[in-house]
Amino acid sequence: MNSLFDVIFTTDFAFSVLRVTTPILFAALGALISNRAGIINIGMEGIMLVAALAGVIVSSYTHSAWVGLLGAVMSGTLIAGILAFFTLKFKTHIILGGVAINMFASGGTVFILYLLSGDKGSSTSLASKVLPSVEIPLLKDIPVLGPILSGHHILTYVSIIAVFVVYYLLNRTPLGLRIRSVGENPHAAQSVGVSVVIIQYMALLLSGFFAGLGGAYMSMGYLSLFTRDMIAGRGWIAIAAESMGRSTTVGTALTSLLFGTADALSNALQVLKIPAELIATLPYVATVIGLVIYAVSETRKKNKKLKSPLVK
Amino acid sequence: MFKVKYFEYIRTSAVIVIALAIAFLIISLVSNQPVKTIGIFLFEPLSSKGHIGNVIEMAIPLMFTGLAVSLLFRANMFNLGAEGIFYFSGVVTSVLAIHLTLDGWLHPIVAIAAGSIVGALLSAIPGILKAKWNANELVTSLMFNNILFGVGLYLLNYHLRDAKAFANVSYKFEKTALLSKMVPGTRIHTGLLIVIVLIIAAHLFLYKTKWGYELRMTGINRNFARYSGMKTAKVIILVHLIAGFIAGMGGSVEVLGMYNRFQWTSLPGYGLDGALVAMLAKNNPISVIGAALFLAYIRIGADMMARLSDVPSEMISIIQAIIILLISAEQFLKFWKNRMLLKEAKEA
Known part of the structure; x- marks a missing residue:
């Protein structure tokens, strides 16, 4: 047990929590926006994967990490746009659409990678660029806090800022109000002149945008190359985090951090001989439990209402 | 000649034609010898007994999961849990296949039965959560x-x-x-018989029994079914049990039919493919056979293509994605259906 505490109570561990939380947080914020507009985008995993590959390819051909980032984010948005086009225009079922996106991504990225590099496993032969890490002046000199908070990848800081941006967007802007109203009652929103389809388009595009940032982080920060199926379930964990966070910005951010901690812990817990395979299931178990508690309490509330004499 | 009642068939065929056209387009862009490569993709699976065998071997697990997902979709349950159950039942069966000593014919029966029952019980969990507390079965099943x-x-x-x-x-x-x-010269195993029997049983269950009728009605409109006196919660739990049983049996049969060791270190994907099969089959048990064979055919075609030409087999996942997007698109070709309806109304 002591050896575990030795691992956890270090600045290195706190630093790594933020590092592994970043992609989950990005994707969870994306899932949050589309969910608030009433559409479950389960294609997050696939969108992140495509964006991760796009970042590597674009940065290696343009020799610029920033153009690579742009490529990643644009490709993420584009894939979300395709999903939006099919679900909103052609009325493809959104869940099946998400399944299609994931299927496309897991094989399609390998297909494109093979055509460009002749390798099906990783992009080692493509000279891709990596986005920089940032030392924050003043903060970096503070003991304890400095080594935890300074020196992170630039997208890690962007992800933290994104939490505030999404909070502001959803709660303080006209677009946010429309997104929420469309999600809560599309007919009511329609009746007061909000175009449900346009709002849902925007929400899906935004979810693709954030998933794209998460994907870019994976291949241009977390690792410095693309490898097959490198998202490894982070898109699903993000959906779980959004669901556990009860579709609120703060809740989603905190659960993302919690799941990030669990992810970082899975390495630390190996000291205690707890298998990593089982630790990896913790976010999903937590989500199921959270979901059940919520569903039970909702049903109780509803039954109470039905029995109460005041409500007729 | 184009009647509205054939519309679904026409639409499914149109989707397949479009998907194949896109496959040809991709091959033409990528390959140095496009005509030869397309030929391999289309006809190599038929070129020998062994290759035909490959198609049928591949179709067996797809039929299992396709049937399981069809029943769930028929009850309007968006549950994609066949994936995990297929995998886990494979593990359960492997444990018994390794550690049990039994007579020849009893051993696979016990191992497969155990895998199927575990599958049914695991599948019931999201079902009960949905039926009792209305917990979203999609999210729980994905978790x-x-x-x-x-x-x-x-x-x-x-x-x-x-x-x-x-x-x-x-x-x-x-x-x-x-x-x-x-069949000598192929790896087609007795699992084929098992799945065909299951499909026929599912057909009879769905269309000839009271339970099947309640399942279909619950799928069309749960509230209506409840108001007409059906116990929809029971129906939902039942369909989850059956689907889990079938998906679990699929995993068990696949493991004992095709391998002599358990070797899946990632989810094999048959559960999600099952959703594709179910969609192609319009959630109809008998049609699952054809849909699974079609999917297996183009996959084996892509495998052969990867082996004999310069186009990687991963192309197939792009084609599958296109099929899913188009086939579940309610509005796709709807204008045409409307035109046909109008014309028929005028003629009448």
Whole structure:
């Protein structure tokens, strides 16, 4: 047990929590926006994967990490746009659409990678660029806090800022109000002149945008190359985090951090001989439990209402 | 000649034609010898007995999961849990195939039955949560996929793994546990018979029994079914049990029919493919056979293509994605249906 505490109570561990939380947080914020507009985008995993590959390819051909980032984010948005086009225009079922996106991504990225590099496993032969890490002046000199908070990848800081941006967007802007109203009652929103389809388009595009940032982080920060199926379930964990966070910005951010901690812990817990395979299931178990508690309490509330004499 | 009642067939065919056209387009862009490559993709699966065998072997698990998902979709349950159950039941069956000693014919029966029952019980959990408390079955089933995969992988790595083998695989199954091959020169196993029987049983269940009728009605409109006196909660739990049983049996049969060690270190994907099969089959048990064969055919075609030409087999996942997007698109070709309806109304 002591050896575990030795691992956890270090600045290195706190630093790594933020590092592994970043992609989950990005994707969870994306899932949050589309969910608030009433559409479950389960294609997050696939969108992140495509964006991760796009970042590597674009940065290696343009020799610029920033153009690579742009490529990643644009490709993420584009894939979300395709999903939006099919679900909103052609009325493809959104869940099946998400399944299609994931299927496309897991094989399609390998297909494109093979055509460009002749390798099906990783992009080692493509000279891709990596986005920089940032030392924050003043903060970096503070003991304890400095080594935890300074020196992170630039997208890690962007992800933290994104939490505030999404909070502001959803709660303080006209677009946010429309997104929420469309999600809560599309007919009511329609009746007061909000175009449900346009709002849902925007929400899906935004979810693709954030998933794209998460994907870019994976291949241009977390690792410095693309490898097959490198998202490894982070898109699903993000959906779980959004669901556990009860579709609120703060809740989603905190659960993302919690799941990030669990992810970082899975390495630390190996000291205690707890298998990593089982630790990896913790976010999903937590989500199921959270979901059940919520569903039970909702049903109780509803039954109470039905029995109460005041409500007729 | 184009009647509205044939519309769904026309639409499904149109989707397949478009998907194949896109496949040809991709091949033409990528390959140095496009005509030859397309020829391989289209006809190589028929070129020998062994290759036809490959198509049928591939179709067996797709029929299992396709049938399971069809029943769930028919009850309007968006449950994608067949994926995790297929995997986990494979693990359960492997444990029994390795550690049990039984007579030749009893061994696979016991192992497969255990896998199927475990599948049914696991599948019932999201079903009960949905029926009792209206917990979203999609999210719970997706979470269960990851949980079952984690636990299954743990069992493989810590309890079944053969240290003497050079790969991450389990100990060898007992010879008595393996399913026997039916056609010499191929690996087609008795699982084919099992799944055909299941499909016929599911057809009879769905269209000839009271339970099947209640299942279909619950799928069309749960509230209406409830108001007409059906116990929809029971129906939902029942369909989850049946679907889990079938998906679990699929995993068990696949493991004992095609392998002699358990060797899946990632989810094999048959559960999600099952959703594609169900869509192609319009959630109709009998049509699952054709849909699974079609999907298996283009996959084997793509495998052959990857082996014999310069186009990688991953192309097939792009084609599958296009099929899913178009086939579940309610509005796709709707204008045409409307035009046909109008014309028929005028003629009448």
